[in-house]
Amino acid sequence: MSDCEREKNYRRILILFGMVFLIFSGFLVRLIIIQLVDYPSYSHLAANQRQGLLLKNTLRGDFFDRHGKIIRGSEKAWYLLIEKLNLNSVRSEKISHELKPILGNQFVTALSQNREQSFWIYPEPLNELQIKQILTLHQPECKILANSIRRDQHQGIAQHLLGFADQERGFSGLEYFFQSRLRSQDNSGLVFTLNDGKQHFFPGLGIRAQNAFNSHGVILTIDRRIQQIVEQIMDAHQIPGAIVILDAKNGQILAMSSRPMVDFFVETSSNQDHPFINRAISAYHPGSIFKLVSLSAGLDSGILNPKEYFYDTSQGGQGFVSLTEALAYSCNSVFIQIAMRLQPKLILEYADRFGLGQLCNIGLPNESWGKLPSGIGLSDGEIANLALGQQDVYTTPLQIASMVQTIANGGIRCTPRLVLGTSDSKGAVTVINQITPVPSVRVITEATAQTIKDMMAAVVTYGTGMAAQLQEGTAGKTGTAQVDDDPKTPSHAWFAGFTPLKVPKFITVVFCEQGLSGAETAAPIFKEVMEKVTRIGD
Template sequence: MTGFFRKGRVIFCLVFCAAIMIVVYAKFFSLALGKQPAPRVRVPVVERGAIVDRNGKQLAVQTDFFHIGVTPSKIRSPETFSLLVAGTLEMDPAEIESKIRTATNPNFTYIKKKISRAQRDELQKILSESEFADFVKFDKIPGRIYPENSLASQLIGYMGDAGRGLSGIEYSQQSVLQPEPKPGETGTIHGDNIYLTIDADLQYKLEKIAKNAMETTMAENIMLIAANAVNGEILSYVSLPSANLNAYSFADKEETIDRPAVAAYEPGSVFKIFSVASFLDAGSITPDDSFLCDGIYQRKTNLGETITIKCLDHHGWINARTALKYSCNDALAQMSERMETNTFLSYIRKFGFGERTGVELPAETRGSVKNVNDRYWSARSKPTMSIGQEISVSALQMVQAATALANGGVPIQLTVIQRITDVDGNIKYIHKPQTKERVLNAASAQYLLSCMETTAKSGTGTRAALGDISIGVKTGTAQMADTVHGGYSDTDFLSNCMAIFPIEKPEIILYIVIEKAKGETYAGRIVAPVIAEAADEIIDHLGMTRNGAASLEHSGKITIKDNAPLALVPGRPMPNFLGRPKCDIIPLLETANIKITGEGWVVAQNPQPGMPYTENTEIELTFE
């Protein structure tokens, strides 16, 4: 023992311990006196608000998706792994194997993005019993479920993988639906819920009518807008073709275009109602003035230029009412001669043409209204504009302008947002009608409505007549521009029709545009009947009173039996989904593997009611 504790060894041990102590104390003082690391800040979680229809039916709902990634260098048998997960991922095993073998980063690569929670749970169960469990990662990302698939898809819009809206209300109301966290904010931040003005059930019915019209006419696209004439709320917003929002990345470009807002076109003869309203209100014409239609309008300018506008018939001596009834180009052009050019352009702009309507949608077009200093202005421009050519408009602008006729000369601001609430249902915003600058006096507006009613009763719009409710219409068929050879196309036409009803006290404005129909193209023949069908659906859906309809006395009290909540419990029998609306199914989507087909209410289900339910059961529901 004494021999072991030699002096040299003791000194070495003491020096070594002292050195360690010096290092420890130096590190301690360095940390104590140095700059302290910033405390770890918890990033707040933002829950995106929902988009619902005016009655609360869910149209866009917050959910979670998952990206699945792997460490390629750790997957010893890509073939085995691919066969193991391919079924759940609904992918070809060869594709999965190829992604692993060709990955540029040996430490990580994604196999598939945006899988559902049910798929994630199934994969975790499968992988937990395999050698690959430690080499697979699931990244949770915020996502959206669109329960109604393509219903009003351009209006609702789409949220991308980065968690931000890319189109429609999802884009324009990004800050409302998903507010940015404020400095120092922690925990969960809830976005507000947006109630649209559309009625989803009415939207579904009108989209069905529009789809049938599109197929019947073999048209390339169709637009339909139904708006409340009194408060400017849009009840239905149809743009076909449309995209399935749950498969937006696979949609064609044509299916993603929000035509009512972004498409600018020449409206043709429908525009005549606004031209005549301007002429009459300014005192340039009177209801009793007559104009001779001999089938063609011709005028020579001081420069020797001859202006020629053809009419579809020889209407003889007619007044403004008859000119609208038969859609006479000759008479409208003659009327335009009586009005000073800048006054005419002023009226057009007061109606809202040449400016965005201000509806809550992105990328809205201004359309195009020329002025006398425009390089393309000519002596032909004013009479041509009066019949709806040499001017481009949007469907929203046409409906906005029609609100002036329906409200005694005062336009009403259009809107697609009815109210906004917080996560607890407290109202933060509710729409109130906003009037714009008066365009016409009340008498002029009333006269135009009566002219439109005449057109429905005995003019070009007779196929839009309803019989038991008064309706005013104006049809229009416009040649479209030939983008290849210039000028106007001989084969491509835009057919549209404006309707306002009831005439005595306007409640609804209905506007339909059919583009590039095959075969018959005259709006009075292909659009007017669709107006009648859609108007009938709107009247019945809203419960508007029809002439001669039976009436019953009622206490005013009704009892509605609430549907019992649905529950899926492993080991218990499958519930009966038949007759249930989609809103009853939505709470189950995050915890169960449910496949939905169609729209409306459940008419078929698989497995059948009463069958055993397990966590892995795939449920198929068919809606009509």
């Protein structure tokens, strides 16, 4: 054999060994993937082949408040299990007859369709009365068992924040925003039997339950106790509107509620009360609340002197008043004079600094930007309306709360925040993935902020906000905003303030849609809310 032929044979052998090596490597890689990467899915499939599924409740991730308390999540529900349906038709008929008055015709129909089953679970959760009635029958085939179910979102708190979701996806609110985190294919509450290869259950092994809770959750800044107080008071007064409470130091949202409440079972988009609207993030004329912007602009720029006096020219006015008295009594004519001196450009510059007319980006769809006018070419009448929070000025209760937080916090604005982070549960360990807040910014000087705080305290001490007085001390501002050009349309009512006075802790905005008067409607509600909130321990 020549050297040339040996070389060719050697190459063929190398190629053959190379091909064998590649094939073997492919099998090895595939084996590693099956054993290490795809193991959970194959294990799940193998387990499913041995299970006779009786009940499956698809779950979603949980929402927690700032203290780790569940706001919306999974809870225990009770179901009816009927054994040995296929063994005795007479017993089956008797069970159907006795349970019909308790569970209705829907149960009878479902039972008739499943009489060939050895075990069957009626898939509708039982209430306490139904459980008691079933137990009094003393039917040995009937058992009550528990399984996990998503907490009823129609009866819980913070509906406008959390939104609505079915078992598969979120449609609104944070349920929609965090859809990918809250949903998981393996997140189910199961009840099943153990079966053999022919799908016959193993006698004596009984019924098994498995709760595969979602490892993901969303941690909110909300304090569940404060949220409950706010919603209870709003329900008691039955006034459409919103209440927002912020932490004075960091702008975190402690409570946010909107009314009327949504009933997803019966409400339609044609409802004239518009319950689907989250009024806390919808824009309205702020009325006299906007005077805080003009005051901040004038004092911070040095154009206004906190000790100077003005003449109140309105009918039945106060005569000569100090700047503090002008705010306390909400003298419209004085603030029109101030707006004429400052001019719209400066006022709107400070409105922008306070975050008015801007999204707070707290994670809720449909948040309104609000609106500020351009300020160009305004007539004297339009400047007057601007001073009173009417002329193309629209703000949300959340934006107003942020503005008051800035003043109470010494002039430093902390962007409102609703989500603290997300959680991943791994065994006994919960990892919290913090979401970095937007950096705080200085809007007005500390001296200006302190001057305005003192003036807002006067509003509550002897001015239009006296109905908001608290033992801990309160500072605030009332607002009554015209809705439209029809004088018969009731005005919107506002109160925005903070407490305690010396070391502010809570920023609270009360907005009453067409509530007539900030002093008579919104301020008393502020007092009622804060009296209960301030009694809560840390």
